[in-house]
Amino acid sequence: MKTGRVTQKKSIRKSPSAARRAATAGTRIEKDSMGEMRVPSTAYYGAQTARAIENFPISGLRFPPSFIRMLGLVKWAASQANGELGAIDPPVSKAIGEAAKEVAANKLDAHFPVDIFQTGSGTSTNMNANEVIANRAAEISRKKKYQTRKIHPNDHVNHGQSSNDVIPTTIHLAAIDSIVHRLLPGLRHLHRALAEKSQAFSSVIKIGRTHLQDATPIGLGQEFSGYAQQIRLSISRVEHVIPVLGELAIGGTAVGTGLNTHSDFARRVIARLVSETGFPLTEARNHFEAQGAQDALVEASGAMKTVAVSVTKIANDIRWLGSGPRCGLGEIRLPETQPGSSIMPGKVNPVICESVLQVAAQVIGNDLSVTIGGQASIFELNMMMPVMGHNLLQSIELLGTSAENLASRCIEGIEADEERCQALIEQSLAMCTSLAPEIGYDAAAALAKEAYRTGKTVREVGMARKVLPKERLDHLLDPAKMTKPRGKAKGGNGHPSTRRRA
The missing domain is CATH 1.10.40.30 (Fumarase/aspartase (C-terminal domain))
Structure with a gap:
């Protein structure tokens, strides 16, 4: 399905649904407050998204599926709250809710083409969602014969909302979701693997090292217990940021005052989000802080950086302890995972540890961008939310997958070379x-x-x-x-x- 610039012959159609049903991939004309735009006839998005595609041909980086999923969930919860409050007609609420649920199920990810490096509030991505949901809701409404008028991306899908509260809310939700379902399981697996090796190596004595020089003896199990404790503390640090991220900006609209939204809107939206996710979510205690600053994202990213530093120490130590096989320390034997050299036959490298080290470097770099992004909070709005959200979500994902991989493909297969450990102690x-x-x-x-x-x-x-x-x-x-x-x-x-x- 094509969602980018189209060069085929002009094809103006009376309705988006008719264009989508067409077998040929042409274009249709969509309008917004700035005028007409050509849009691929198979795309659910509209004019504002098409403008963003033209304005931001920067990187090819997109928000990840976890973000799109939570954005759909926010729009679903908002549509249901608006329907209950009488802000939009019940059939419109129903159609929007069904379309938003498809977004939340990642069924429409191909229709979210906007680059990360866009407007600093993330307005282009919010409007991307509004347009996709409005057009899909119109299809659903016609198919199921809901009695609705035209479903508008701003008047209906975005009712009672602003990009300025929707985007930070979505980032928070996506971060919690990734932490709960990706990062914490990976860290817990890594902690178990290290703790089990600590017990398995409890009788193995080796030489300790400080400043890369010989120090007094230490148990290999004791050494691994230190690694396990680092990961246990990493888990605690990550768990700590969940309630911090659980404060949501939704309901603040443009500048935190809640203009153009019902006073009970935020409470109802968040109640539905809690019911759907099980996350500990609350309305922001102060909407002006929640939208005028993004300190929660900076704090969460800082926790990810600390985890990255911890796994750096562990991965580095393990590859040093396994160095050799004959001319290195060689106190442990690492699982052989793949040939290590294109020129040196028989060489096997600590590639899993090297992968972790690269992940850690990326996460630490991501954190610097998030920190700088946090400094771009001026007056009532932060202007670097897309890159802050992208980097934080990438860090969470990378740490989760690399922790799982380190545990299963390296730590669990480590063996101690007791003879080598004893020989080095005596020397x-x-x-x-x-x-x-x-x-x-x-x-x-x-x-x-x-x-x-x-x-x-x-x-x-x-x-x-x-x-x-x-x-x-x-x-x-x-x-x-x-x-x-x-x-x-x-x-x-x-x-x-x-x-x-x-």
């Missing part, structure tokens, strides 16, 4: 840390330096220099004991300066 110079309370910091440092210079282990140098009895030395150099809190060593003789030094 670590940081093993001397557990000796410091007994022999003193300076003496322990001297052991580490000698071990480094001679290529021996701390244990071998300590035994050769007889810094402590062998049994005591082995006790202190037990890696498992170093993974738990330990106070003053038993059998000590006071301050290190009074004890034997090497």
Whole structure:
């Protein structure tokens, strides 16, 4: 179905429905307050959408299906509220409601061609919806013999509304929908996978690292428990923004005063939205804040950025821990998912982690645009809502799918190389840390330096220099004991300066 510029011969038809029934793809003439526009005869949209297509041939980026779905739901709820309040005739309300439900079911997505980079209020997209729903409602009305006059995109579909309250309301709803059905399930799966690996690796001891240098031993399970906790906190941060986004601007109309809408309109619309979605939705406590600023979107995007930073740390650590297979750290083995090189046979790369890192970079970049967009809130309206909405929804979607993919295609298949972990522990110079309370910091440092210079282990140098009895030395150099809190060593003789030094 063609929805763009058409070059076929002129085809003026008396009604949009007749044009749509035509077998040939031509054009029809539609009118708005600025005059006539040619529109593809198969398109449900009208003149204002056609103008937007001509005015904004910018990127090819469109609002995602989640946004279109919620936009249809808002128009459905509005049509039902207007019908109940007597603002539009019941047959008109019924026809608009049925058409809007088709939009909400994503059946008419092909008729939403407007670019993201458009008017800052999103008016072009709101009018796109109004025109599509009006024309489709007219078809439904004729087919089902509803007794209606012409259904107008502004007078009927947009009654009691403005782009200035519809677009932020829709963005909020789409963000909640994507969070609930995409992001949170993905994060919960990732949390479970990491927590299960933490338990599975509870007996594996490895060397810790700070500044990319050897540090004291740590349990591999302990390391993974940190990753699991990061994701648990990510879930909490994301859940926190749901009620923030649940405050809806609908009912504020142009500048927040509610001009041209019934005083009970917003309450009725939101009640229907709650019934349909189950989301915790409320009318904005202050419509002038809800429309004059978009701080809720900035806050939500900030939460997505924090999640992106968390998964960056996890994905980076995992690919470092799995580096090798022979010349890297190699403490864990990652699932092999695909050949890694077009020139080096047998090479396998940590591609799932690399995918996550790219997603995180995109989300962090999206957040900067959302932040700058939030600064474009001047007087009674924000003027960068389309790009703010697009970027936030993309971030939510990307984080949800990448979290799910990281869990299922990487984390769940990780295995520990216990032999490698043990070998690296014994080679670590940081093993001397557990000796410091007994022999003193300076003496322990001297052991580490000698071990480094001679290529021996701390244990071998300590035994050769007889810094402590062998049994005591082995006790202190037990890696498992170093993974738990330990106070003053038993059998000590006071301050290190009074004890034997090497």
